[in-house]
Amino acid sequence: MTKANPTAPEIPEExxxxxxxxxxxxxxxxxxxxPMANKVGVLILQHPQEQDVDLGTARLTALYLKNAVMKVGLSWPNLAKALGRDADPKKWAVLYLGSASAATEAPGQDVVLVDKKGKALSDQQSMLRGIEGIIVLDGTWSQAKAIWWRNAWLLKCRRIILGPKRPSRYGKLRKEPRKDGLATIEAVGLLLGKLENKPELESTLSAGFERLLSKYRILHAG
Ligand SMILES: [Zn+2]
Known part of the structure; x- marks a missing residue:
């Protein structure tokens, strides 16, 4: 499309x-x-300035799961308030932003619980079985960090890190905040598939993400 007047200010399309x-x-x-039934609860906390309307996956993840809550904000007084129901933070695991790496802490493992120093806990299997819910911070690296520091109750939660066996489906479309490089929907899929031992949870979330990416590529191909 050629513009009648190239110097005219561009009016943003609504x-x-x-x-x-x-x-x-x-x-x-x-x-x-x-929506799928999931036993392990999911809480997604999204930074209010997370702007990626097209490729963001937080809301989509929550739509795919019956037992998921997505909140937009910076801070909440405790887990129960963020979640909207009672919950024991010791039985919830937050996807940790620190520098701990699954590759060095627990080679070959895709989901690893770590202590406050980022070291893999010794009794992984039984600890993982005790997890009732997962918390994922959604946004850029600095946005996710801001949420981490403003919510002291996150320190009471278990910490979990990922060692994905394949790279994010985002490819070069978007830079992801976490070291594991996964989109929120991929991270939640990996976690639920493992914690519930139900690969179909992961495959359905992955397929949903593929569908979004292919729509996006078609939209921007022209
Ligand atoms: Zn829609």
Missing amino acids: VVVCPNCQKPLALCMCEGLV
């Missing part, structure tokens, strides 16, 4: 978003999306 998934209509993911 993007109409789907009220349910909050994606632009061309990327709406709602059709055929059936």
